[in-house]
Amino acid sequence: MPELPEVETVRRGMLPYLEGQTVARVRVNRPDLRIPFPPDLKERLEGAHFVTLRRRSKYILMDTDRDDTVLLHLGMSGRITLTGAKDERPAYGKHDHVVLETRRGDQMIFTDPRRFGMLTLYPTDTESDHALLRDIGPEPLGNSFNESDFVRALKGRRSPMKAVLLDQKTVAGLGNIYVAEALWRAGINPKRRADQLAKARAQSLVPIIRTVLEDAIASGGSTLRDYVGVSGELGYFQHKFDVYGREGEPCRRAGCGGTVTRITQSGRSTFYCPACQT
DNA sequence: CGGCCAACCTGTGCGC
DNA sequence: TGCGCACAGGTTGGCC
Numbered sequence: 001m002p003e004l005p006e007v008e009t010v011r012r013g014m015l016p017y018l019e020g021q022t023v024a025r026v027r028v029n030r031p032d033l034r035i036p037f038p039p040d041l042k043e044r045l046e047g048a049h050f051v052t053l054r055r056r057s058k059y060i061l062m063d064t065d066r067d068d069t070v071l072l073h074l075g076m077s078g079r080i081t082l083t084g085a086k087d088e089r090p091a092y093g094k095h096d097h098v099v100l101e102t103r104r105g106d107q108m109i110f111t112d113p114r115r116f117g118m119l120t121l122y123p124t125d126t127e128s129d130h131a132l133l134r135d136i137g138p139e140p141l142g143n144s145f146n147e148s149d150f151v152r153a154l155k156g157r158r159s160p161m162k163a164v165l166l167d168q169k170t171v172a173g174l175g176n177i178y179v180a181e182a183l184w185r186a187g188i189n190p191k192r193r194a195d196q197l198a199k200a201r202a203q204s205l206v207p208i209i210r211t212v213l214e215d216a217i218a219s220g221g222s223t224l225r226d227y228v229g230v231s232g233e234l235g236y237f238q239h240k241f242d243v244y245g246r247e248g249e250p251c252r253r254a255g256c257g258g259t260v261t262r263i264t265q266s267g268r269s270t271f272y273c274p275a276c277q278t
Numbered sequence: 279c280g281g282c283c284a285a286c287c288t289g290t291g292c293g294c
Numbered sequence: 295t296g297c298g299c300a301c302a303g304g305t306t307g308g309c310c
Contacts, residue, residue, distance in 0.1 A: 003303060034286070034305080058304075076304055077288075095288085114287045116304060132305095159281065168305085175303055224303060225290080244303095267283065269301080 002074040004140070004173030005216035006228045006235065007058045010080050013230030014108070015053055017082045018062065021102040022049040029097050033115045034075065037098070044068055044121055045100070057136045057172035061127075069124045071132065075116025081109040082230040137169045140209050145171060147203040154194040154202055161197065162190035162265045171209060177222060177244045180271045182209045184243045187253075189277045190270045191263075215240070243271040251276060 002010070026042040038044070048064035055061065062070040074080075083089060085105025092099070098110040098119055110119060122130055137153070138144040153170050164170050165179040174182070183190050185208045188201060221228040221235035228235040238245075242252045243260050251258040251273040258275025 006303070073304085075287095076302065112287095113289065114302090114304095116287070157280085163281080166304090177303060222303075266281090268304095 002058055002076075002078065002228075003175035003178050003222075004055075004058060004213055005178070005219075005237065006221035007060060007074065007173075008055055008217050009221040009228050009235060010074070010230055011053055011055045011060050013233075014060070014080060014082065017084075017106045017230070018050050018100075018102065018108065019053055020049065020051075021104060021106070023047065023064075023100055024103045024105075025099075025101040027099040027101075029092075029099075033097060033112060034073075034118045035120060037119060038121045041119075041121055045070070056133060056139070057168055058175070059133065063124055067124050068121050069127065071118070071120050071122060071130075072110070073118045073132075075112060075114060075118070077114040077226075078110065078112040078117035079226065080230050081111065081232070083107050083109070135169055137167075137171050140171050140173055140213055145206065145210070147206045150206050151199055151202050154197060157194035159194060160191045160265060161188055161194055162270050164194040165209075166266070166268075173213065174209065176268055177241070178209075178212055178216065180244045181242060182212045184253075184272060184277060185212060187277055189274075190265060190272050192278075243273065246271060 023045045026045050028037050028041060031037065044066065048066045048068065050062050051065055052063045053060065058073060060072040083106065093111065095113040096109050096111050100108040127133060138149065154164065157164050161183060162179055165174050182205065186201065186205045188197065188205065216222060216237040219235055219237035219240065220233060222237040223234040224238060227233060246260040247262040249260050251260060253276050256273060256276040258273040260271055261274055263270050
């Protein structure tokens with residue numbers, strides 16, 4: 001499910017259930033997802049309470065009052081479901097790997113069929129050294145993402161723009177969908193080498209990336225084949241896609257008349273309009 | 279070091 | 295109905 005807008009949608013959905021709440025019980029149904037669960041997860045979490053829920057790139061970070069932070073990544077197919085104490089409890093499915101129950105009786109269920117997701121725990125003050133977080137680039141919705149740094153980040157990069165934007169070191173949080181949408185809005189060909197993109201065009205991408213992500217968050221993210229919200233709500237940004245998944249359909253740019261095309265780049269589908277993306 | 283690709287998994291949809 | 299294949303929103307480790 002998850003690029004930045006979907007992860008942010010999930011984080012916001014989690015807030016009312018988890019922020020300020022105490023963990024009563026942790027259930028772990030298997031030893032690992034992409035990385036092992038910490039063996040002492042249960043002991044470290046039970047009795048702790050969540051002070052803040054943050055997001056960094058596609059990670060959700062849950063700070064506890066015990067100076068530990070829970071790090072959560074949804075991978076390709078990860079989902080978070082929250083059920084209130086009074087709600088009907090759906091039976092656990094075979095891909096429900098971790099369940100947190102709060103003292104109030106709410107449950108957070110982490111489901112992930114493909115198991116590319118992760119959940120781990122680290123001492124909050126070691127965050128800047130954390131291997132999963134330390135090399136991530138600027139947050140596109142924050143002030144640290146700006147034209148001059150972005151232009152510098154493209155310098156000397158011989159890879160196609162698609163690959164460079166997918167690289168979380170360039171800018172945090174983009175994935176296959178939002179790279180395609182941002183490049184279309186900017187009129188940039190995904191095959192264009194980063195070091196051959198004119199400075200002004202590179203600069204134009206900065207506000208475009210920001211707005212495409214903000215637009216998607218405002219729509220509750222994109223729902224491709226499942227729900228995105230923590231209570232099963234559907235995002236609807238997929239109805240606003242200009243290129244992603246629109247192979248063979250007409251380009252939406254006024255007066256363009258081109259056809260959206262699908263190619264493969266670094267093993268993944270790229271959608272773009274060869275007529276207006278140069 | 280930069281860049282590419284395979285690998286990690288399961289589920290779904292489509293053609294035959 | 296079943297089978298095989300292509301494909302899916304991500305990340306990374308190993309290789310050149």
